[in-house]
Amino acid sequence: MAEIKLPAMSPTMEEGTLAKWLVAEGDVVKPGDLLAEIETDKATMELEADDGGTVVTLHVAAGTEGVKVGTVIATIAGEDEVAAPAAPVVAKAAAPVAAAAPVAAPIAAEAVVAATAPVAFDGPVKRQTVREALRDAMAEEMRTTPEVFVMGEEVAEYQGAYKVTQGLLEEFGPQRVVDTPITEYGFAGLGTGAAMGGLKPIVEFMTFNFAMQAIDHIINSAAKTNYMSGGQMRCPIVFRGPNGAASRVGAQHSQNYAPWYASVPGLIVIAPYSAADAKGLLKSAIRSPDPVVFLENELLYGQSFDVPEGDVAVPIGKASVVRAGRDVTLVSYSIGVGVALEAAKTLAAEGIEAEIIDLRTLRPLDTATVLASLKKTNRMVVVEEGWPVCSIASEIITVAMEQGFDDLDAPILRVTNVDVPLPYAANLEKAALLKAEDVVSAAKKVCYK
Amino acid sequence: MARTATPKSGTKPKASAAPAALTDPAANAASAKDSSRGWPRPPEPKRHKATGPELLDFYRQMLLVRRFEERAGQLYGMGMIGGFCHLYIGQEAVVVGIQAALRPTDSVITGYRDHGHMLVAGIPAEAVMAELTGRAAGISKGKGGSMHMFSVEHGFYGGHGIVAAQVPLGTGLAFAHKYKGDGGLAVTYFGDGASNQGQVYESFNMAELWKLPVIFVIENNQYAMGTSVNRSSSEDQLYRRGESFRVPGLQVDGMDVLAVRGAAQTAVDWVRSGKGPILLELKTYRYRGHSMSDPAKYRSREEVAAMREKSDPIEAAKREIIEGGFADEARLKEIDKEVRAIVTGAADFAEEAPEPELSELYTDVLVGTY
Structure with a gap:
């Protein structure tokens, strides 16, 4: 009998939702067959069988949220065991025995956040993750301002490498939610040019580590042009994406660029902590007539905070x-x-x-x-x-x-x-x-x- | 336990889907027979048939750029202009021929050899020269200098100091035209040197992928600072540089203003009809060094002299005007005089205009107040 445990499917995944079983108890599977769909914090992934055999027990019901990584979600009997004629029957009979599956309670990802007592808002609030708050900020601004569009790698059809742009393609269409090739220098420059041409681009970097390939346009093209033109050339653009260390991704993918950008006159640099600030400041960033570097954090994306409902912008430049x-x-x-x-x-x-x-x-x-x-x-x-x-x-x-x-x-x-x-x-x-x-x-x- | 990273989205193939063929069996055969691989191509451009007034206007514009640049060179020698100063002398036919095919709603962007582009876009010579001398009346209030000049009012988006940076920026201007549906296009000028920068190809890819209305103009003046095209480019026929992105290319005599004007029309027609970007390689030549501080020892005096003597675009236009009977020597002298007056006026203005107020140091850093 082999126990199938929920694997970590991204560097930061601690739990997932067992969206759907693609096999039933008693099914015979071959190596490579799909077993289940798992929703992680970033995407919906498919779980494959490594070894063939008969599915004896599914320990976690479809639709269960907050299943911790490492939880046993299924038991598969090896092919040798299945070879015996009686095996399927045995397997089915075994099901109830193993029924006491350890389904994890939703984990306390909010442990740190719970300390954030003093920030209180007037008016109604809702509980939101930073990820959702960022998405809402973009969607709200796109609804009111036709010049606002989002571009970057995997922002549209994939729904965002970190799911931050989830749902935007469906609402705003491919003209305003633009999947780019993997071409940071190129699309950062293209976005900057589009801003000079009167649009209000939001350029997503999958992470700011990759923006080093594009930093010439952020600094030399976007930040300096208004000054160099004596105030004629506007560049209202937002460069956004996760910044700082993620989890176990090594030196090239873990770096905080805040001091780099914050040293450049002509840029606005924002790095929020809470979901309310992420939303309110992103709205202000999109409305700003200046180029903005908006530094998010992958480890904060899944954390939940109270966010004021409605159109609440947080002023830039205020601690x-x-x-x-x-x-x-x-x-x-x-x-x-x-x-x-x-x-x-x-x-x-x-x-x-x-x-x-x-x-x-x-x-x-x-x-x-x-x-x-x-x-x-x-x-x-x-x-x-x-x-x-x-x-x-x-x-x-x-x-x-x-x-x-x-x-x-x-x-x-x-x-x-x-x-x-x-x-x-x-x-x-x-x-x-x-x-x-x-x-x-x-x-x-x-x-x- | 293995796992796949296949996202659940409508267009991504499932991991179990049969893999597509790894090579296009037709590719080699097609490329052997036709370097354009059978993608649609624009027709061969025709040399423009200019009317008399049109040709005289081209002549006048080229002469304005020539005289302006000569004067800028003199002011540089006198210490009135500082820093880097890249003169356009020899290349005048390129910008005059291209600009004549554009509409006021189109956008133009180039690198740091930009004085000619600005004059031909209709920006007053005083404002350009005063920027060169770093005066408050300069087009950038004296804060940009030779390489960083802009006039949104004239559809001129710079004036960029980083080699090839204007290529994705210009592609972005084209993106904005398409997004707004205003019928405009963007002309993106760059040099043979810039054509070896990676971001040029990133731009070609996106421009063709999204069918953006952009004309890429390579001003091939043969030398990237001191390095000749042959010493720097594995494919030295630069008009072919768009092929692997399916961007069609045309090679044009950039010393003949009417050839340029004709090719510009072909390019404009192609782009405005929604077919996406096009690449023009304009074979041209700069008579002066790369910048004022370049002794230009990488080429012989004879080479430059031969080019001036045999291929000068202004002299050629002059001959064509006389031979076509569009004007006589006296009229051309008059034009010369008018142009000299404009340039002298601009130079006097630029020398006498005051420097920016010290308070200007702190303005225009940000637009908003925070």
Whole structure:
């Protein structure tokens, strides 16, 4: 008897939905036959049989959501066993015995998010993932503004490599939801030209790692042209996609480009954490007359937050205080905010109340909010999922030193990833990435505790 | 346990579907007999039959570019123009012949050898020259310089300093024309040097895939800075460079304004009829160095002199005007005088106009307020 376990079908998959069984108990399968359709966080995948045999038991009912990776979903009897005439009968009889299948409860992917208490909205909210919020932002803006279109690899028929553009092709058609060839330099330039020609493109990079092939157009063509033309040439374009480390994808696919783009005058750079900010800021980005680099995070896509219903845009260039506290300021953005929130919980248990600033926009930087918090707490730690050298942390620390020196009661510390290309091995990767425990230590250190 | 990454979407084949043939059996046979592989091709362009006034206008425009560039060269020598300055002298017939086939709603984009394109697009010579001298009255308020000039009002989208960057940008302008359905097309100029950049082929692919209204114009002036086409290009017949993307190409005498005008018409007709992009290779020659700082030692004086003597586009147009009886020497001298007056006026203006206010340093970085 072979146990069929739900495999991880993407680097970040922790659970899936067993959408459909393509076999029934008692069926004889050959190697390569399709067993089931599994919906992951990114796509619907087909599960194949490795070995032939007879399907003895299906442990998880079709339609079950939140099945954890590694859960036994079926049992198949080997061909030798099936060869015996009585085997099918035995197999069927075995079914009830194995019926106590471990169907996983929906996992608590929101563990970190649960700490996000202080952000409250007036009016009705709905619970949404970051992925859905981004999609809604694009769809809402496309409904009101005909010049807005989306282009990128797999954005249309595939429904998005990370499902962010799911459903857009169906609603807006192939003229406005454009699948491109794998040609980042080309389509980034084409999108920039279309913006110069009066359209409002949203260019999706499958990940920002691939945008390095296109960075010339983002910086030399999109960011600088308004200035070089004395203000005549508009370039209202949004470059968006996941940025930063994903999970076990190695050095070339795990990098935070925020400091790169945030150093360029002429660009707007946004890196939201919550779904509400992802939606509200993407709407503002699409409406902006300037070129915007919109940095998402793959690990946040599946996380759920409260999102205000309706047309709510979040202003560009405004940080948000996501947790109030009197003892130390933690400044962060994107996935780092979740790490800071986790650290704040630990610190609170030890009597240290941390104030957390989510920068949200990295250019232009809301230094006023950062300095106001520093004035209040007199201590600061910058939390960044990225390299330490020439980072957003470097910039925040400089601003605090230049403009808030008299408010400082301790040196500012930065907690970041380790200064190495991201390794693959699970233990090394963990060691290289930003950790809440390090934020806790740094916070205590600046509080002299 | 194996798994397939086949997405569930209507058009993707299932993993179990029979694989398609790996090669197109017809490919080799077709390419042997016809390099265009049987895709539809535009007709052979005809040399344009110009009326007298038309030919005189072409002559006047070419002369304006020539005299303007000569004067720019002088101002550079006097230190009035800084940085990089790429002169168009010798290539005038290309831009004059192409622009004459366009409508005001069309878009034009080029690289950094852009002064001629701007003048022919109708941008006042003062505004171009004042940009070269870095003055507030320059077309980019003095903040762009020779390589970075734009005039949306004249359908001129730059003026781009990165070799070949204008090719996907121009393809994007064409995308915008098609998206808006305004009937316009985009002319995307680039040089023989740019034709070896990868993004050119990324653009060809998307332009043909989406049938975008774009005319790719390779201004083959024979030298990418100091490297001749033969030393840099495995396929030196640049009009063939679109073939593997099914973009048809035509090779044109870029020193003959009427040949250019005729080919431009063929290209415009092709693109406006919805057939997608077309590639024109204009064989031309620049008399001056790549930029003002280029001593041009990679070619002989004799080569340049022979080209000037035998193939100069302005002299050829002049002969044709006289021989056709469209005007006499006296009329041509008058035109010469008018052109010189425009250029002198522009140069005087550009020398005297004030520099930008220091406060301009901080303007035009962003459009919005955040």
